[in-house]
Amino acid sequence: MACLSEESCWVSSSLPEMLSRRLSLKDNQENGEAEANSTPFPIEKVFPVYAMGFSKPDSEFVVSPGDSGDPIWDAVREEAKLEAEKEPILSSFLYASILSHDRLEQALAFVLANRLQNPTLLATQLLDIISHVIMHDRRIKHSIRLDMQAFKDRDPACLSYCSTLLYLKGYHSLQSYRVAHVLWNQGRKILALALQSRISEVFGIDIHPAAKIGEGILLDHGTGVVIGETAVVGNRVSLMHGVTLGGTGKEVGDRHPKVGDGALIGACATILGNIKIGEGAMIAAGSLVLKNVDPHSMMAGTPAKLIGYVVGKDPSLTMKHDASKEFFKLVAVTFKEGISSGGLDQGKKDKET
Numbered sequence: 001m002a003c004l005s006e007e008s009c010w011v012s013s014s015l016p017e018m019l020s021r022r023l024s025l026k027d028n029q030e031n032g033e034a035e036a037n038s039t040p041f042p043i044e045k046v047f048p049v050y051a052m053g054f055s056k057p058d059s060e061f062v063v064s065p066g067d068s069g070d071p072i073w074d075a076v077r078e079e080a081k082l083e084a085e086k087e088p089i090l091s092s093f094l095y096a097s098i099l100s101h102d103r104l105e106q107a108l109a110f111v112l113a114n115r116l117q118n119p120t121l122l123a124t125q126l127l128d129i130i131s132h133v134i135m136h137d138r139r140i141k142h143s144i145r146l147d148m149q150a151f152k153d154r155d156p157a158c159l160s161y162c163s164t165l166l167y168l169k170g171y172h173s174l175q176s177y178r179v180a181h182v183l184w185n186q187g188r189k190i191l192a193l194a195l196q197s198r199i200s201e202v203f204g205i206d207i208h209p210a211a212k213i214g215e216g217i218l219l220d221h222g223t224g225v226v227i228g229e230t231a232v233v234g235n236r237v238s239l240m241h242g243v244t245l246g247g248t249g250k251e252v253g254d255r256h257p258k259v260g261d262g263a264l265i266g267a268c269a270t271i272l273g274n275i276k277i278g279e280g281a282m283i284a285a286g287s288l289v290l291k292n293v294d295p296h297s298m299m300a301g302t303p304a305k306l307i308g309y310v311v312g313k314d315p316s317l318t319m320k321h322d323a324s325k326e327f328f329k330l331v332a333v334t335f336k337e338g339i340s341s342g343g344l345d346q347g348k349k350d351k352e353t
Contacts, residue, residue: 072145072161073104079162097166104165105134108144111165112176116198129191133179140178146215147174154218154238154319170219173205180209211245214261218316230274231256234263238316240285242268248290260295262314266321282315 080098084091101107113126134140151164151171158164164171176199184192192209200206205219207227214235219225221241227233230253231245243265247255257271260278266285271277278295287304298308312318 070104070145072148075161076104076107076165079160083162098162104144105141106131107165108175109134112172112179115172115202116176116195118198121194121198129183130176130179133182137182140175140182143178143215144175147171147217150216150218150236150238154317155220169203169205170222173199173203173207173222173225174213174217174219176203177207177209177211177213180207181211181213184209211256224268228256230254232258234259234261234279236262236314236316237265238263238319239265240267240269244270244272246270246272248273257289262316264315264319264321280310280314280316282310282321285321 076098080094084094084099097111098107101110109127109131112130113123116126117123134144148161148164148171151158151168152161155168158168176195180192180195180199183189183195189209196207196209204223205225207213207225208229208231210229211227211231211233213227213233214237216236217233218238220238224242225239226244226246228246233239233245237259245257245259255274257273258276259265259271260276260281262280263277264282265271265277266283266287268285269283269287269289271283271289273290275289275292277283277289277293278297280296281293282298283289283293283304284298284300284307286302287300288302289299289304291303293299293304294306296310297306298310299305300307315321
């Protein structure tokens with residue numbers, strides 16, 4: 001990891017003690033403020049609720065650096081402190097990446113800059129670019145927290161908020177895309193494409209900076225995901241690895257899929273053309289989708305066919321990729337009867353000839 005300040009690069013045997021002193025001072029200040037105002041922070045009204053799909057966030061509770069509390073960032077810091085105590089060898093890494101920063105935005109910019117750097121695109125340059133974009137875009141401040149909550153809620157392999165920020169490339173690529181998307185809309189298209197190239201090289205995930213992606217998104221594993229220039233992905237969508245939202249040829253203009261809120265796209269599913277995937281739909285792993293999909297439909301196969309309907313919560317939140325047991329029994333019986341009737345018909349035809 002590149003060193004962006006002398007403080008973040010300082011390593012010695014006393015680093016754990018330094019961490020302890022710095023954090024205890026900060027915590028004492030925060031505790032003093034907490035005693036003065038004993039009203040608990042309304043965490044249920046912030047990110048977890050919206051990311052789980054129950055309601056949209058009240059703008060009153062959208063956390064920004066100037067607000068009185070940030071439950072996501074507080075959780076990240078507490079987890080990092082515990083990890084530094086458990087694994088002293090990671091204390092300098094955790095200090096530089098998380099504990100030396102005052103806001104989630106700063107820590108995220110530091111992590112992304114160090115992941116995306118190369119010999120000609122320096123970490124210090126990237127840090128300036130990413131920090132400036134994130135700190136001046138309220139929507140990104142909102143999205144990075146909703147996305148983090150989505151990873152924590154829906155990915156059983158996600159151990160903590162801290163691990164999402166530090167290690168999950170699906171989260172890293174998604175937030176890097178958000179920065180590139182802002183740059184693209186500002187007319188800085190060459191820089192946006194440069195970031196896209198680095199995202200693809202480093203994370204193996206290719207998202208065009210012009211694509212439109214909502215909030216509360218999960219890119220589970222993420223490897224091999226391709227999202228085209230005119231694709232649109234709604235809120236609370238979950239995409240597994242290998243998903244392609246692509247075009248069908250050399251057509252120009254609006255040529256990529258539009259995925260509705262709450263949809264679940266299974267591993268290695270391919271969705272091609274300017275078609276709509278309805279809200280709450282589930283596309284089974286390995287499917288090839290070439291036509292519009294109705295809301296809450298369950299599609300599978302190559303080409304994909306309707307195999308049922310999703311009942312209850314959006315599949316992107318439950319992360320259930322399978323149909324019901326009763327449905328598969330019905331399919332098995334129908335298939336068996338089809339073979340039997342087909343065999344009899346073929347036998348009659350053979351006798352007639």
